[in-house]
Amino acid sequence: MAALLELGGVDANYGQLQVLHGVSLSVGEGEVVAVLGGNGAGKTTTLRAVSGMVSTSGDVRFAGERITRASPERVARLGVAHVPEGRGIFSELSVFENLQLGAYLRRDGFGEDYERVRGYFPWLETRRDQQAGTLSGGEQQMLALARALMAGPRLLLLDEPSLGLAPIVVRGLFEIVVELNEKEGLAVLVVEQNAKLALRSSSRAYVLEVGRVALEGPSAELAENESVRKAYLGY
Amino acid sequence: MVQFAQQVVSGLASGSIYAALALAIVIIYRSTGVVNFAQGEMATFTTFIAWTLVDHGVGYWPAFALTLLIAFAGGVALERIVVRPVEGGPVLTIVILTIGLFIMLGGLSNWIWKAEVRSFPPNRPFPTSTWDIGGVAISKQDVGILGVTLGLVLLLYLLFQHTKIGLALRASALNPAASRLVGIRVGWMLALGWGLAAAIGAIAGMFTAAASPPLDPNMMRPVLIYAFAAAVVGGLTSPVGAVLGGLTIGVSLNLIATYDSHLHLDLDRMRLPIALGAILIVLLVRPAGLFGRAAVRRV
Numbered sequence: 306m307a308a309l310l311e312l313g314g315v316d317a318n319y320g321q322l323q324v325l326h327g328v329s330l331s332v333g334e335g336e337v338v339a340v341l342g343g344n345g346a347g348k349t350t351t352l353r354a355v356s357g358m359v360s361t362s363g364d365v366r367f368a369g370e371r372i373t374r375a376s377p378e379r380v381a382r383l384g385v386a387h388v389p390e391g392r393g394i395f396s397e398l399s400v401f402e403n404l405q406l407g408a409y410l411r412r413d414g415f416g417e418d419y420e421r422v423r424g425y426f427p428w429l430e431t432r433r434d435q436q437a438g439t440l441s442g443g444e445q446q447m448l449a450l451a452r453a454l455m456a457g458p459r460l461l462l463l464d465e466p467s468l469g470l471a472p473i474v475v476r477g478l479f480e481i482v483v484e485l486n487e488k489e490g491l492a493v494l495v496v497e498q499n500a501k502l503a504l505r506s507s508s509r510a511y512v513l514e515v516g517r518v519a520l521e522g523p524s525a526e527l528a529e530n531e532s533v534r535k536a537y538l539g540y
Numbered sequence: 541m542v543q544f545a546q547q548v549v550s551g552l553a554s555g556s557i558y559a560a561l562a563l564a565i566v567i568i569y570r571s572t573g574v575v576n577f578a579q580g581e582m583a584t585f586t587t588f589i590a591w592t593l594v595d596h597g598v599g600y601w602p603a604f605a606l607t608l609l610i611a612f613a614g615g616v617a618l619e620r621i622v623v624r625p626v627e628g629g630p631v632l633t634i635v636i637l638t639i640g641l642f643i644m645l646g647g648l649s650n651w652i653w654k655a656e657v658r659s660f661p662p663n664r665p666f667p668t669s670t671w672d673i674g675g676v677a678i679s680k681q682d683v684g685i686l687g688v689t690l691g692l693v694l695l696l697y698l699l700f701q702h703t704k705i706g707l708a709l710r711a712s713a714l715n716p717a718a719s720r721l722v723g724i725r726v727g728w729m730l731a732l733g734w735g736l737a738a739a740i741g742a743i744a745g746m747f748t749a750a751a752s753p754p755l756d757p758n759m760m761r762p763v764l765i766y767a768f769a770a771a772v773v774g775g776l777t778s779p780v781g782a783v784l785g786g787l788t789i790g791v792s793l794n795l796i797a798t799y800d801s802h803l804h805l806d807l808d809r810m811r812l813p814i815a816l817g818a819i820l821i822v823l824l825v826r827p828a829g830l831f832g833r834a835a836v837r838r839v
Contacts, residue, residue: 381722398710398714
C-alpha cells in the first residue's frame with residue numbers, strides 16, 4: 306500500500322513547550338490507523354500537526370506533497386478532513402448549514418454527497434433546520450463526522466470521537482467509520498482513549514508516550530502485547 | 541395625531557441611519573468580539589471622500605456608489621494592514637487599536653478637509669418637497685433615506701443568509717478554528733467583514749450629512765452614541781436587533797423632542813444622556829439585549 310500520509314521525525318510545539326519529539330507514522334490508502342496513548346502523550350497534537358494547527362517541524366507529506374507548516378485551509382483543500390477534539394461543529398448554525406460548510410470547498414456534487422451522507426445518518430434530514438448546538442452529544446459527534454464527509458475527503462482525522470459519549474453511541478460511531486472504510490476506501494487516522502474499540506476497528510496502531518512513538522504494529526498484535534494490555538486495556 | 545405620524549416617519553429616517561451604523565458595529569463585533577470605536581470616524585472620512593468627488597464634478601448618486609466601493613476597499617485594507625497584526629490577541633489590545641483609529645481618522649479628516657463648515661451634498665439628493673397622505677405631510681427626503689438604507693440592509697441580509705460567502709462569513713465569526721478546517725480563509729472573511737461594515741457606515745455618514753447639514757468632521761460623534769445604543773439594545777450580535785434598535789431610538793428621540801415643547805423640560809438637550817441611559821439600562825437589566833440570544837449549547 307502506498308502511503309497517503311507520512312510523518313517523518315515530526316516535532317511540534319506550543320510556544321516554548323515541545324509536545325512531539327520526532328514522531329514518525331504513516332497511513333496507507335484505504336487504511337484505518339489508530340493512535341493510542343494517555344493524556345498529554347501528544348495524540349491530539351499529532352493530528353494538529355497534520356492539519357497545520359500547531360507549529361511543526363520535520364516532514365509531513367500528504368499524497369507525496371510536503372505539507373509541513375501548510376495552513377489548515379490548504380490541508381483541507383488537499384483532501385484532509387479533520388474532526389477536532391470537541392467536535393468543531395458550528396453550534397449556532399443549523400444542521401444543514403453545518404453540512405453546507407463541510408462542502409465549502411466543493412464546486413459541485415452537493416446533492417449526491419448529501420444523499421450519500423444521509424445514507425449513513427438518516428436522521429439528519431428530519432433535523433436539518435435544528436440548531437446544531439441543541440443536538441445531543443452523540444448526534445453532534447455524528448454531525449461532525451457527516452460534515453467532514455461532505456468535503457469528500459481522502460483522509461479523515463478523528464480526534465477522540467468517544468469523548469463524553471455513551472458506549473452504545475460510541476460503538477455505532479465506530480461501526481460507521483469501519484463501514485466508510487470498507488465501502489468507500491476512506492483512509493482514517495483516529496486518536497482514541499478507548500483502546501479496545503480503537504484496536505478492533507483499525508488495521509495498525511501506534512502508541513504514543515510523552516510525545517514519542519513507543520510502540521507500533523498491527524492492531525491485532527498490539528492488543529496481545531503485555532504492556533499495551535496493562536496500560537491501556539486494563540487486564 | 542398628524543404631528544405624531546410626521547414625527548414617526550422622520551424618526552424612522554434618522555433611525556435608519558443609526559441602524560446602518562449599528563449594523564456596521566454588529567458585523568465587526570460578531571467577528572472580532574470588540575466594538576469598533578472608529579466606526580463613526582470611518583463614516584465621516586468616507587463622507588468627505590464623497591464630498592471631494594462631488595466637488596470634482598461627479599454626480600451625487602455616482603459619487604454615492606463610488607464611495608461605497610472606496611469605503612469597502614478601505615475597510616478591507618484597514619483590517620489587513622492595521623487589525624491583522626493584533627488578531628487573536630487580547631481583546632483590550634484590539635479595543636485600544638480601534639480607539640487609536642478613532643483618533644487618527646478624526647485627526648486626518650480635520651487635517652485634510654479642515655474644520656470648515658460645508659454643505660454636502662450641495663444639492664439635496666432627495667427632493668425637499670413633501671407628500672400629503674391623509675393630511676400628513678411626509679418628507680420625501682425622510683422616505684428616501686429610509687428606503688435606500690433599508691434596501692441596502694436587506695441586500696446585506698440576503699448576502700449573509702442566502703449565499704455561500706455569507707455562510708462562510710457567519711461561520712468564521714462563530715468558530716474560526718473549525719472554519720479553517722473546512723477550508724475557509726478566515727483572515728479574508730474578517731477583512732471582508734470590515735469592508736462591508738465600512739461601506740454600510742459610509743451610507744450612514746452620507747445620509748447624516750444630507751439629513752442634518754452641515755458636513756463637519758465631528759458630525760458622527762453623537763450618531764455613533766445612538767448607534768451604540770441601538771446595537772446594545774438589539775443585543776450586539778443580532779443584525780435584526782441592531783436595525784430595530786436603531787429605528788426605535790430614532791423614533792423615540794424624535795418623539796421626546798416633539799412633545800417636550802409642551803412639557804418645557806428641555807429634554808432635547810438630553811438626547812445623548814438618554815441614549816447612554818438606554819445603554820446602561822439594557823446592560824444592567826438584560827445584557828443579551830432584546831434580540832441577542834445566548835447560544836444554546838448541550839455537551
